[in-house]
Amino acid sequence: MAASVIRRLNAYALTFRLPIIIWQAIFFIGPLFFMIAMSFFLVKNYRMVEAFEFKNWDKMLSRNYVWDSYWYTLGLAALSSAVASLVAFPAAFALAYRSSESVRRWAIFLLIIPFFTSYLVRTFSWYVILAESGVINAGLGYIGLGPYTMLNTMFGTIIGYMTLTLPLVVILQTVSLASVDRSLIQASQNLGCPPWRTIFAVILPAAKTGLIVAALFAFILSFGDFVAPYYLGGSKPPTLPILIIDTTKAGQQWPRAAVVAVIMMVTLFVVAFTAIMLAYRKRGSK
Amino acid sequence: MRTGDWALRGYVLFVFVFVFSPVVMSMIFSFNSDRFPTIPLGEFTTHWYETIFADEDFWKAAQNSLIVSICASLIATFLGFCTAYSDYRYTFRGQGAYLGIILLPPTIPLIIMALAMLAWFSKVGISGQVYSIIFAHTVLTAPFAMAIIRLRLNQMDESLEAAAWNLGASEWRAMREVILPFCLPAIVSSLFLTAAVSFDEFTMAWFVSGLNKTLPVHVLEIVQGTIDPQVNAIGTLVFLVSMTLVIIAQLAIFFRLNRSAK
Numbered sequence: 001m002a003a004s005v006i007r008r009l010n011a012y013a014l015t016f017r018l019p020i021i022i023w024q025a026i027f028f029i030g031p032l033f034f035m036i037a038m039s040f041f042l043v044k045n046y047r048m049v050e051a052f053e054f055k056n057w058d059k060m061l062s063r064n065y066v067w068d069s070y071w072y073t074l075g076l077a078a079l080s081s082a083v084a085s086l087v088a089f090p091a092a093f094a095l096a097y098r099s100s101e102s103v104r105r106w107a108i109f110l111l112i113i114p115f116f117t118s119y120l121v122r123t124f125s126w127y128v129i130l131a132e133s134g135v136i137n138a139g140l141g142y143i144g145l146g147p148y149t150m151l152n153t154m155f156g157t158i159i160g161y162m163t164l165t166l167p168l169v170v171i172l173q174t175v176s177l178a179s180v181d182r183s184l185i186q187a188s189q190n191l192g193c194p195p196w197r198t199i200f201a202v203i204l205p206a207a208k209t210g211l212i213v214a215a216l217f218a219f220i221l222s223f224g225d226f227v228a229p230y231y232l233g234g235s236k237p238p239t240l241p242i243l244i245i246d247t248t249k250a251g252q253q254w255p256r257a258a259v260v261a262v263i264m265m266v267t268l269f270v271v272a273f274t275a276i277m278l279a280y281r282k283r284g285s286k
Numbered sequence: 287m288r289t290g291d292w293a294l295r296g297y298v299l300f301v302f303v304f305v306f307s308p309v310v311m312s313m314i315f316s317f318n319s320d321r322f323p324t325i326p327l328g329e330f331t332t333h334w335y336e337t338i339f340a341d342e343d344f345w346k347a348a349q350n351s352l353i354v355s356i357c358a359s360l361i362a363t364f365l366g367f368c369t370a371y372s373d374y375r376y377t378f379r380g381q382g383a384y385l386g387i388i389l390l391p392p393t394i395p396l397i398i399m400a401l402a403m404l405a406w407f408s409k410v411g412i413s414g415q416v417y418s419i420i421f422a423h424t425v426l427t428a429p430f431a432m433a434i435i436r437l438r439l440n441q442m443d444e445s446l447e448a449a450a451w452n453l454g455a456s457e458w459r460a461m462r463e464v465i466l467p468f469c470l471p472a473i474v475s476s477l478f479l480t481a482a483v484s485f486d487e488f489t490m491a492w493f494v495s496g497l498n499k500t501l502p503v504h505v506l507e508i509v510q511g512t513i514d515p516q517v518n519a520i521g522t523l524v525f526l527v528s529m530t531l532v533i534i535a536q537l538a539i540f541f542r543l544n545r546s547a548k
Contacts, residue, residue: 012457012458013376015368016369016371016375017368017372017376017378017384019364019365019368019369020365020368020369020388020428023425024387024388024425027422027424027425028387028391028425029387031402031403031405031406031407034402035401035402035405035406087301088301090294090297091297091298093294094294094295094298098291098294098295107302109536110302111305112532113532113536114305114309116479116482116486116532117309117525117528117529118486118524118528119486120486120488120502120509121308121312121505121517121520121521121524122308122309123308124509124517124521125307125308125311125315125518126308128311128324128513129308129311131324133322133324134323134324135323135325138325138326139325162304163308166301166305167305170301220393220395224394224395224397224398225395241395241397244401245397248404248493254401254404258401258405261398261401261402264395264398265398268393268394
């Protein structure tokens with residue numbers, strides 16, 4: 001069979017191989033490289049001039065508010081990733097080990113829907129639910145509690161991030177937990193391991209890769225999102241994505257926005273690389 | 287163990303309530319007469335729907351959204367199919383990089399892609415048009431198309447295509463009569479899923495569209511002003527459309543993938 005596969009590049013092979021290369025070169029690689037180049041351009045009289053100067057980098061890296069924003073965004077995204085992982089885990093555990101195959105499949109089916117639909121409108125809906133006179137506070141009012149301020153707080157931002165990330169994290173965790181070899185779990189129970197130790201000593205290490213990848217996705221999504229920190233978190237201080245929007249839309253300072261974007265990409269690259277190294281690292285053999 | 291199981295079940299329910307309550311709330315409040323939505327509810331009204339249906343901006347945005355998501359899904363599915371088939375059929379140098387250029391975009395924050403595309407599109411003179419949004423959305427959605435179709439090709443018996451050649455079919459004919467029919471469910475699924483993703487995307491659309499708003503960008507602009515219950519009405523319509531698309535996409539393939547994988 002293998003011998004009959006034609007390895008030579010002919011018109012047929014090129015027809016299928018070339019489109020994406022050409023398309024992504026124009027619409028994906030081109031824009032990314034141009035943005036990196038743009039971070040060295042100058043703005044004169046509100047017009048962008050192509051140049052190779054470090055002015056934008058100097059300016060942005062020497063500003064305290066940029067660094068404040070950087071650490072705040074990094075911290076929020078890490079927090080969001082941790083919260084999503086912790087909140088999702090019991091649900092993923094239940095779906096993986098305490099549910100039938102068909103319940104699990106339906107649960108994933110249902111969770112895929114919100115992952116792909118209307119994050120913006122769902123966030124706005126939270127705005128109304130969490131507001132001072134919103135549904136939750138009105139409900140709490142009946143039992144004599146509140147009102148609590150939930151909007152324009154970090155709590156609000158995290159709720160927004162969960163809206164974005166939780167469905168995906170539950171799906172990824174469920175899939176990776178469900179694929180852990182059951183005989184390992186059975187063995188640890190037979191050897192008298194209490195449930196908690198089975199989770200920490202057997203299940204978590206075995207499902208490590210999937211769990212870390214899920215956390216990484218939560219981090220990436222939160223790090224790049226502007227809707228939650230803007231509408232639910234009150235944008236104080238602004239996160240890096242909000243900084244990009246403000247600099248681009250209001251200030252017309254595209255090169256400076258490009259600097260922020262490049263900083264974000266480098267950060268994400270480092271975080272993703274570290275996470276993937278951790279995820280695939282073999283446990284030290286004794 | 288039993289109480290533990292009930293607690294876990296309750297917890298799963300809690301997670302689902304958290305995930306779906308914004309959707310449900312938005313639907314309820316779209317029929318609620320109060321300007322600021324809270325409980326107890328005001329009266330039932332279709333006022334907000336009447337408002338948006340009378341709004342020319344809404345219809346213009348809906349039309350843009352429709353054009354963009356249809357075109358983006360057609361192009362993305364074509365690109366995804368070609369790439370998935372190349373990866374399935376051939377082994378070649380640089381295959382990793384080849385897969386990288388199609389699969390990477392969803393891992394890059396949309397705001398960065400948006401800025402990069404705005405700058406690049408302005409530079410080459412294709413910014414601010416409806417087709418600018420289509421280009422941007424194909425880059426975002428092609429990976430999903432590729433993934434779905436690649437998974438389907440995984441299930442195909444490799445000797446099927448070779449058998450067609452041995453029986454005298456040309457490569458093109460084998461493509462038409464063996465590969466394409468086999469991939470059809472995945473192609474349908476991909477068309478619907480990529481349409482849904484495009485229909486909902488607002489960051490890149492907001493940056494590159496100029497004055498040609500899509501529905502989510504229209505929502506974004508309303509939300510920036512004040513609390514306007516119109517948003518719930520538009521949101522409900524957007525939910526219904528994109529949910530339907532995602533559900534169809536899943537029914538077309540995911541159950542089939544699960545079943546034959548076992």
